Amino acid sequence: MDPVIVVGAGPVGLALSLALAAQDVPSVLLDEDPAKDETRPARTVVLREDTAALVERLGCKALLHEGVRWSGWRSMRRRQLVRELRLGADSPDADSPDGGPLPAPLHLPQHVLTRGLRDAVAAHKLVRVAPYSRIDTLKQDPTGVTVHTREPNPTWWRGSYLVGCDGARSTVRKLLDIRFPGRTAVERHAVAALRTDLPWPGQAVLHRLPPWRTGGAEVTARPLPDGAWRLDWLLPPRGELVTPDALITRVRDTLAGWCGETPPYELLDTGVYTLHHRLALRWRVDRAFLAGDAAHLLGALGTQGLDEGLRDAENLAWKLAQAWHHGASDVLLDSYQAERRAAVAARLRAADQSLPILRGGGGLRTLVPGSARGHDSLLTDGHLGCGPLGAPPSYSHSPLAPPRSEAHTSVGTPPGAPVTDVRVTAPDGTTVRLRERLGQGHLLVVLVAPGTGVWDRRHWMTAGVMPRLVAAVDAMPVKGELLVTESYPGASAHTVLLIRPDGHLVASFGGVRPQELFAAADATRGGAARTSVRSDRTADVN
Secondary structure, three states, rough: OEEEEEOOHHHHHHHHHHHHHHHOOOOOEOOOOOOOOOOOOOOOEEEHHHHHHHHHHHOOOOHHHEEEEEOOEEEEOOOOOEEEOOOOOOEEOOOOOOEEEEEOOOOEEEHHHHHHHHHHHHHOOEEEEEEEEEEEEEEEEEEEEEEOOOOOOOOEEEEEOEEEEEOOOOOHHHOOOOOEEEEEEEEEEEEEEEEOOOOOOOOOEEEEOOOOOOOOOOEEEEEEOOOOOEEEHHHHHHHHOHHHHHHHHHHHHHHHHHHOOOOOEEEEEEEEEEEEEEOOOOOHHHHHHOHHHHHHOOOHOOOHHHHHHHHHHHHHHHHHHHHHOOOOOOHHHHHHHHHHHHHHHHHHHHHHHHHHHHOOHHHHHHHHHHHHHHHHHHHHHHOEEEEEEHHHOOOOOOOOOOOOOOOOOOOOOOOOOOOOOOOOOOOOOOEEHHHOOOOOEEEEEEOOOOOOOOHOHHHHHHHOOHHHHHHHOOOOOEEEEEEOOOOOOOOOOOOOEEEEEOOEEEEEEEEEOHHHHHHHHHHHHHOOOOOOOOOOOOEEEE
16 A cells, blocks of 8 residues: 655654554655754743653654753742642642642753654654655545645655645645634744753743733743753733844843842843644545644643644554554544544633633633632643643544443543553563553553562463453454553453553453453444545545
């Protein structure tokens, strides 16, 4: 079968090609302009726990040491400290949504992330990179996609599927005639990357209404590697031209406000960023898909557009892998839009509902009690990846969700939500974190069996419920890997978890239930492969 064509070699396109390669699917990566990977210290990304784990699985483990995991979160208003949280696995905090530890976001320059992903792609034989390839024609038929790239390398390319990861001005989206409605200039920020010493090493800082003249409504400071920081000042929606002199004044006033006097600093980079909120009306047209900024734009109130783009790539990769290797029903391929578009729409809706409260001078703001601390909680959610503004999505209403039956039991993870990263053991004795087994193109079946740490693994296949479970996994309509864990939150002994390749829980069963396990696995693949693409419409766009 022809490779998958990935248009756009930014972080999302690179991650998608690597995720496909991890599941033995070849891809052609059309890179419009490799020279766009400029070094900009002020252009950074924040990765949450799940997306940082994805980047690590894709072959960029060393890259994670080139970023900074925040040790804490400090929120201030005027001259008062509103909240201080400790972050990281060893720092439980009662303000966490579940009372447990708050994961520490990973902060690094975007060019560092892109470089690491490019290095991983260069080492993978299943990914072919075509530099200086900008498409101008896209044709579809019942068996594949054909695109043409223009000068300087005019070429016709043939693929089984195509994914447009070509950014906010996506050519793919335009060729597919997909509308991209939304709001323009939701927020504007002046940004500076600098190297200096602040009073809170390793902590991210949010300061609302700082008590100095040039502080504006809000300023944040987020640590970067090598003693650097990224500072963001919220600007009025329109107007206020930020000159270099005005930005230097903001830097000096802000450092003096925090440190008592302006400390020595080295200015590395500056910029002014305007954030937009947009959502493509369709994410799939036959064999063509959209992902990342081509499908959505967000970023206000600390939300992270790249986080969502990486989740797009992880969600779509295993579905395309199923289609590429075995064929797929439209239910499976349509589920990408149903799950991911709904998740991003919910994020945008939460941001749009919060913006009048946090930024407006009336309206909803006057109806919300709790004022300063309640507003601070909303912003903290967005920056730390919690609540409606930031938490990893749950696909509880997915078209791939199996009907609930009496065999299903409840655990600490609701169906459709990301699973907890417990330690698991394979029958060969390999013990790893659960997330390390994701993204390999098959379902995971996890048996909760307390005491397995002392089992003699030579007898695993004949012990307890294992023989029946092994047979049930072998009989599933899609490939599954059997794992065992000592415990899982909210699960009793002999609970069986069925997990998707992207780490979302399909269902949990009270014991070994072969028939129900088969039905849940069949639902997860969208049923039998009736057709690999809609045949009622062929796109031919020039």
